Amino acid sequence: MKLENRLSFLSLKRQGIGHTDETLAEHFDWKEIQAFAEKQGLSAILVNGIEKLPQEMLPPISIKLQLIGDGMMVEQSAKQQWDTSQKLVDYLKQKGIITVGLKGMTVAQWYPNPFQRDCCDFDCFLLKKGSDGTIAYAYEDGNRAVEAKGVNVDRSIYVHSVFDYKGLTVENHHYLAAIKFSKRHRKMDDEFRSLLLEERLIPVRRSNLMMGSPLFNAVFLMHHAHRHTINDYLPLKLLIDWTLFIENNSKLDWNRFWQYAEDFGMLRFAQAMTRGSIRLFGAKVPYELPTDFEADDLLEQCLWDTPEGTKGRSSRFERWLRIIFKLIHARKKYKFFYDSSSFQMIVAYIKGFLFEDVD
Numbered sequence: 001m002k003l004e005n006r007l008s009f010l011s012l013k014r015q016g017i018g019h020t021d022e023t024l025a026e027h028f029d030w031k032e033i034q035a036f037a038e039k040q041g042l043s044a045i046l047v048n049g050i051e052k053l054p055q056e057m058l059p060p061i062s063i064k065l066q067l068i069g070d071g072m073m074v075e076q077s078a079k080q081q082w083d084t085s086q087k088l089v090d091y092l093k094q095k096g097i098i099t100v101g102l103k104g105m106t107v108a109q110w111y112p113n114p115f116q117r118d119c120c121d122f123d124c125f126l127l128k129k130g131s132d133g134t135i136a137y138a139y140e141d142g143n144r145a146v147e148a149k150g151v152n153v154d155r156s157i158y159v160h161s162v163f164d165y166k167g168l169t170v171e172n173h174h175y176l177a178a179i180k181f182s183k184r185h186r187k188m189d190d191e192f193r194s195l196l197l198e199e200r201l202i203p204v205r206r207s208n209l210m211m212g213s214p215l216f217n218a219v220f221l222m223h224h225a226h227r228h229t230i231n232d233y234l235p236l237k238l239l240i241d242w243t244l245f246i247e248n249n250s251k252l253d254w255n256r257f258w259q260y261a262e263d264f265g266m267l268r269f270a271q272a273m274t275r276g277s278i279r280l281f282g283a284k285v286p287y288e289l290p291t292d293f294e295a296d297d298l299l300e301q302c303l304w305d306t307p308e309g310t311k312g313r314s315s316r317f318e319r320w321l322r323i324i325f326k327l328i329h330a331r332k333k334y335k336f337f338y339d340s341s342s343f344q345m346i347v348a349y350i351k352g353f354l355f356e357d358v359d
Helices: 003-016 030-040 043-050 061-094 104-108 139-147 183-198 214-231 236-248 254-263 267-281 293-304 316-328 331-337 342-354
Strands: 097-101 122-129 135-137 160-165 168-173
Touching: 003 030, 003 043, 003 267, 030 043, 030 061, 043 061, 061 097, 061 104, 061 122, 061 139, 061 160, 061 168, 097 104, 097 139, 104 122, 104 236, 122 139, 139 160, 139 168, 183 214, 214 236, 214 254, 214 267, 214 331, 236 267, 254 267, 267 293, 267 331, 293 331
Parallel strands: 122 168
Antiparallel strands: 097 122, 122 135, 160 168
């Protein structure tokens, strides 16, 4: 996307999430903007921003109708996913299982309209309360519960099982980090579990779906965005997620958050993400962040350098090979945003391919 179109797109996004834009762009290449929004699942938020434009700056009626149609499809899909997820959550509750939402639908509650946040699938982590009041992990309990309803559960990926529940793709997490990558990842999973149980769970949108504390969500969201960025690219919605999370979680313990970010090797990335939320979307934090222009420039580059999608089904070897090529080209991102090299990650993937899956 051209620079002037990036500025225009961000301008519309700021307005789309309810922020005042005092530097409203004047140039809009509507076809490119529409294509990028559709590719990233951001059409609904884009329509919000367009509705706040002066009459003379509105897109041609044909483009506007197409954008509205794209936005309605996002909302319709998100509403259907939410309704189906609630049926699953309620069913598991009957079996004594607590469903904790991860990212996606959990983050959507902080959007102006929760159904305008595009979600690809439903990520969850399952718990159960014992007769003595202690909390236990319920990964396999959940798998067996849906199997009892005739649902086929795929356990081939060790991090999470996958199943289709009434048209909704569900990822039931066995682990909260890819523990086979390294000792650090095993420790990371332990820390996530501790954070999840450290404070009481919070209902999502007054439903039976629960979420962890602000600190758990902050660290988990940042880890997810970090891994996505260094291994692929940074979807713009993840930066919007972080912006809206910051705005709606004023009780976040920032000192502990930064310590976790440093322990997990993603401090420079977390700082760049937070500055990006401030600079591009108007987020506010209660302190001043260190200046790091190089990291900020690289983060923005990761936002716009989106890869082309792959066509058709591919073998495990082909998928693995694509990952290796991406890691070879990700050397700079690892250098700036992680304290391990892309070469070390390539070795981890090779071990995983030769012995067992790592993702």
